[in-house]
Amino acid sequence: MDAYDLHSGNGNNLSGYANAQIDGIISALAVSADPAERARLLAEAAPVLWDEMPTLPLYRQQRTLLMSTKMYAVSRNPTRWGAGWNMDRWALAR
Incomplete structure (x- = not known):
């Protein structure tokens, strides 16, 4: 699964998950090349995604x-x- 699949405007968002905060983080990740900024954004998203669990990864x-x-x-x-x-x-x- 690609993180962009969780963006509410993405056609691959098959679950229909929508969260404005996560949309903002995903949009910021799409334009940031700075590793420290990307790590900060991912750390900001993690607790929200763990709390809401929009998808359940069963395998890789x-x-x-x-x-x-x-x-x-x-x-x-x-x-x-x-x-x-x-x-x-x-x-x-x-």
Whole structure:
């Protein structure tokens, strides 16, 4: 699950969860690149989300990435959408 799925305006918010404070935090996370600020925002969101429990994470999907040592520019996807996210950059050494 992606944190953005909890934003009330997101089409992936299948539970219909809505909380203005969490919406604000998620919006701020989307534009902040500062690790300290992101950690502060996540720490602010955590007690609200634990209290309201808008989703119950029962499992975590494992992602495995295997490749030939001849391949380069292959990297793990930083999101949940699979290994081929940057395959336009992949190359095979000759």
